Amino acid sequence: MIDYIIRRLIFAVPVLLGVSLITFILLNVVPGDPAVEMLGKHADPDAVQKIRNQLGLNDPLYVQFGRFLWNACRGDLGRSFKTGQPVTKMILDTFPTTVKLALSSAFVAVAVGLTVGVISAVKQYSFFDHASMIVALAGISAPIFWVAVVAQLIFGLHLKWLPISGYSTPKHMILPAIVLGIRFAASIARYTRSTFLDVIRQDYIRTARAKGLAERAVIFVHALKNALIPVVTVIGMQISGLLTGSFLTETIFAIPGLGRLSIWALSNRDFPLVQGIVLFTAVIFVIGNLIVDISYAFLDPRVRLH
């Protein structure tokens, strides 16, 4: 097990290096001079040169990349052009909000997804099965920002049950968490159903039934435990979606998280901030996948051998 974790950690290093390189390249392709962006279009050329020197923009690209990497390793992602604050601080200030949104929607997704998936599988080809699978596919097909807008229309404007946007009370989180969660509940439900159907055809389930166990015990103790293993992977695969989904959701519900910060950075052409957010999110994503892989290996010992 320890071997496996170490192997995965080593494997993550080149990936992270590549991620930083691509992030660096992307932001260097952007048209426009960051120094001019900072000072404004009509800035004095001497002042622009001074800033360029200060920022190290006159150094060769590989030196700039090396410095970017070295600073990033120390947690220094530069300063925002627009606010002058350290990028790392701006990210860390907003990130907990995004995590809160992501976790509450993950909770909704797993609770709803598992329940619907298991019922659909146990009652295969029933009305519930057909109806919930159609709804689940529709849920996967609808763009999340549109679901959010429609939810605001119905529950906020029309029924007036919940606040439309903002972030002042826990009540404000209900709608965003459900909107984001339901989308992932749909894929979890589809996946749970199909793995569960595989599992209940296995011999050990027939054995459990044959020895006279109650159906409830067969389903919950024998089948569910084994069906959960692949579901963990699918939940892991959703981390990316959950992150990007929360970006869109935050923008719509005006939640001051990382997503809204990134949209703000984009519209203000704040290069270091955009760069920092892309890198930070990618790192979080790599770490998240690592945790999923490790927990998968923990649940299913066969994985460790590969």
Added chain:
Amino acid sequence: MAQGWNPGGTSFWKDVWLRLEKNKPAMFGLVVVIIFSAVAIIAPLLSPADPLKTDLSNRLKPPGSPSEICSNGVYILGSDEFGRDILSRILFGARVSLSVGIISQVLVTAIGVTMGALAGYYGGKVDMIIMRIADILFAFPDLLFYIGVMFALGPSIYNVFIALALIGWAGMARLVRSQVLYLREMEYVEAARAQGLSDARIILRHILPNCMGPIIVSVTMGIPGAILAEASLSFLGLGVQPPTPSWGNMIYAARSYMLTNPWYSVWPGIAIMITVFSFNLLGDGLRDALDPRLKR
């Protein structure tokens, strides 16, 4: 399905079609996809009005309101903030979605199949380099990567194609590589090699045709993903730029008028949902039809 000895013999693709034909949801998906494509192609003939034509005296009218710019005299789905006909804009928006779906998948397939075939067939260093690049691309949450690319290249529909292809090929390459790894060990490939055929000919004529099934499924599943990605980018203002109608930028514009004309934001979303839903149904059906072993 009646199996057994078949003197006439049916081709693989005919079998696939026979299985697909029996799958009602998939056929429903296929029909909607065909209708959607037809609508996109003949949008100018179907639209009651020019999608760019404004009428500031009739702003944000509810569905069914009388119209001066529509040929039938009504805003069937209402009008937007410039008095333009929402229905016509949705019909023209189908062109954006269709072209994003198809062109991005053509690029993804071209790059992904080439890379995957090279990596799988030659193995070794080629394989390692290609697959490590793919791993790095997989490490980006995709929307974030698209945002980065759009930020770097500037918002336009062409850059949406590029952004989608830049990251999308990696998944296709992984898929093709795993197929090629398996197929290159087959006896018929060895026979082809023994005959002295060139690598290119073996890959193109003997290996790739046998990967067509998974590739087709992946493309069918990739189109709805691309349509959703374009909608998200346009919604963030990074994709198709107004006044050109795209379903994503329509929803973005509609958000500001939720109180005055709530229907405005509903229609483009329904268009996206039906389209993506149908592609997903078709993709599920094709997967089952191409690999009947998976069928329950």
